């Protein structure tokens with residue numbers, strides 16, 4: 001039995017079921033994460049309010065596949081990933097998580113999976129090979145040097161890094177590997193011990209489309225080799241969308257869609273929103289979500305549709321306001337019956353069909369005390385950097401713009 005606190009049986013959502021051809025992976029049921037936020041009431045007094053950052057999320061991520069978590073900014077993607085990866089303080093997350101059919105505790109998931117963060121902090125003065133060897137020393141412990149070298153060589157090949165094997169990681173001052181290569185090294189550092197479960201938070205952020213593609217291609221290979229891969233991703237290109245096997249689309253902490261990327265158009269059609277010719281169905285679904293979010297209905301009808309198939313109300317023109325005002329960055333408390341992540345309550349504060357990334361965090365509204373201590377933890381490479389500095393690699397500096405090869409190899 002896992003240590004996630006269980007929901008009373010009547011609130012556990014039974015759909016969507018895993019498909020008939022499901023061969024294992026991660027299953028989650030009724031994941032709910034509630035935080036207490038402080039806000040000022042009409043009289044200017046601070047009041048506490050409970051908000052569901054995740055609300056009854058049920059679904060699965062199959063082994064051998066990439067599951068992409070998408071949604072507008074502030075949808076709860078990172079929170080969801082943190083929750084699945086055992087990075088939300090024990091007891092705060094309600095629901096159930098199982099791996100290959102067995103309930104697992106957050107701490108077990110955390111110990112056995114790899115979590116790759118956006119900001120890859122690698123040591124600039126190490127080559128790709130040295131970085132991975134160092135990770136092997138750290139992560140593989142007592143296995144022989146020959147075995148470690150073999151593991152690193154295989155990984156270098158698997159990640160498509162053979163041509164940059166002896167190139168320094170580099171930084172702003174010393175040109176080293178490219179952004180995409182750097183991200184792949186970072187992935188290598190975290191998967192050297194062969195975890196079967198992989199979480200990646202925005203692995204393509206900050207990369208150009210070619211590099212982003214190459215990163216996801218390699219992640220795709222890793223998944224096909226038998227790992228369960230779950231990643232959050234913003235506005236993936238059409239080519240990257242083809243590499244995603246399964247989609248989980250969230251908004252306001254609720255499940256909007258779960259299934260194959262290929263079935264998104266069908267889902268929209270059933271909802272009464274046929275995808276206009278020439279438009280990308282995933283982007284269109286997210287646009288539709290935004291429209292509901294900015295209407296008086298909110299996204300509840302879309303969550304209901306995803307859950308039960310009950311068709312959402314058609315949006316009339318006057319349901320949507322046209323405004324140039326950017327929506328509230330931290331969604332304020334919604335007025336509907338359920339207490340999940342909030343949305344702007346009045347028409348006057350919202351805009352129609354706003355770009356996905358208009359949201360920004362307002363740190364003042366955060367109650368950091370409820371955030372998991374793990375969320376602030378730094379990646380392996382960062383936490384080891386003090387240790388790495390003791391290695392004292394002192395390669396001579398190259399003129400800016402020139403790739404450095406390690407003269408020792």
Ligand SMILES: Nc1ncnc2c1ncn2[C@@H]1O[C@H](COP(=O)(O)OP(=O)(O)OP(=O)(O)O)[C@@H](O)[C@H]1O
Pocket residue numbers: 035036037053071072073074075076077078079080329330331341359361365366367368370371
């Ligand atoms: N500890 C917390 N207390 C209060 N609100 C929080 C806390 N952590 C996250 N939030 C809020 O929860 C919502 C979801 O945050 P999350 O980072 O998961 O969204 P996201 O979909 O990953 O967003 P983005 O795409 O912008 O990175 C946001 O509105 C955020 O402000």
